Amino acid sequence: MRAVTYHEYGGPDRLSLVDLPVPEPKKAEVRVKVLACGINLSDWENLTGSPLYARLGGLFRPGRPVLGSDIVGEIVALGDGVTDWAVGDRVWAEVVMRGGGFAQECTLPVNRLARVPEDLDNVTAAALPQPGSIALAGTKGVKAGQKVLINGAGGASGPLAIQLAKEAGAHVTGVDHAGKAAFMQARGADRVIDYRSTDFADEDVHYDLILDLVGTRPMRRIAPILAHGGRYRLIGGTMRALFSALFVGFARGVVSGKKIGVGAAEGDPATLDRIGALAMEGKLTPEIAGTLGLDGVPEALAQVGAGAAAGKLVVLPNG
Structure with a gap:
């Protein structure tokens, strides 16, 4: 599968579009095909390692090689012990300490999953969690x-x-x-x-x-x-x-x-359910600044880091 990775803190030049093995879900995890992933300022912070709290996953080197935490995906495989979800379910999650969304597939813990409202499209959904x-x-x-x-x-x-x-x-x-x-x-x-x-x-x-x-x-x-x-x-x-x-x-x-x-923001499943309900009521509507493929992630992160994006940029890893 294709993914955008980094192994050193720094600017967009640290990012590479590479082929990685498809990840296998562990116990209490699912693997999803990533339908859309929103870009957050936290992705830029994790890329640069600044402010210092962005290095909680690794003081000198990034702890995880793939960024992207606001994920909308379709479940394609279940890990051991997963009974409340099924292959084909459309889910979303906010996993800022884990990442993985700037890839065609990733694994997600079931305790972070919520169902995407049926009438909420993938791009809009990916712009909402964090x-x-x-x-x-x-x-x-x-x-x-x-x-x-x-x-x-x-x-x-x-x-x-x-x-x-x-x-x-x-x-x-x-x-x-x-x-x-x-x-x-x-x-x-x-x-x-x-x-x-x-x-x-x-x-x-x-x-x-x-x-x-x-x-x-x-x-x-x-x-x-x-x-x-x-x-x-x-x-x-x-x-x-x-x-x-x-x-x-x-x-x-x-x-x-x-x-x-x-302040602290917790993108847990209950919060996602509330966000989804507000979005369906028309009370929470994100501004989509644009969509892009994996090859556009470095430039998009640079825009977000510079504060130049008016609204939300959303990655579509599978086109």
């Missing part, structure tokens, strides 16, 4: 009338978070570069800010929730623009930003009554 999980976790608890700011709102997760916050009745400000302004507005943003010309932290506006998908500012800049009782959630960014949110932000929050911390 971004949808982030959007759900990041907008949890949003109420009507609240002011929400989403930093990095023009990527994959941001547009979904905009939709969910608007569905809850919030006023939403999206932050990204000007080239994505119309894109953010089309997803429901009430206001957009071009970070290259305006620093949202300098404005005299207070927000009930700041969902930070890129982690570009220290807590001493963020805390003053949170409303009393407001929340800041960091999901993505540098180690410096992570440290600032976990420790400096927590201390500031205790003193000020604001809730500052790091």
Whole structure:
């Protein structure tokens, strides 16, 4: 089978399109033909090994050679002990610590599998697991009338978070570069800010929730623009930003009554079921920036790493 592999941390030049043996499913695993696989910023981080948490699978060398964690596939083989799934089932999974989706076939653990809604096409489904999980976790608890700011709102997760916050009745400000302004507005943003010309932290506006998908500012800049009782959630960014949110932000929050911390998104089967239901109700619609074959993965990852992709790029390993 064909797969995109890497064995050293670095840029897209570290990737190679090669032939690999078809993997055999182990106990409590299935093998799937990969129908579609979404590209995430986490794939770029795992490729480059930066931030440092991207090296959890291998400090000096990647622990797994194939990236791609938002996988839609058709089961083609069952491992020992698998009884709840059958060959031919169409499934999806979010396996950020495992990868394997940038290949024609891969194995998946059954405890991460969910059924893809019948009327949800493969490309749309592959654009949802990790971004949808982030959007759900990041907008949890949003109420009507609240002011929400989403930093990095023009990527994959941001547009979904905009939709969910608007569905809850919030006023939403999206932050990204000007080239994505119309894109953010089309997803429901009430206001957009071009970070290259305006620093949202300098404005005299207070927000009930700041969902930070890129982690570009220290807590001493963020805390003053949170409303009393407001929340800041960091999901993505540098180690410096992570440290600032976990420790400096927590201390500031205790003193000020604001809730500052790091968010976590869990793409477990129950979350995927909820994402699928919202997608079928028309409440969660990803923006597809384009589809590509395995040979286009290096260039696509470069786009994602540079923040140039407006929406989601999806790999179709089998054409």
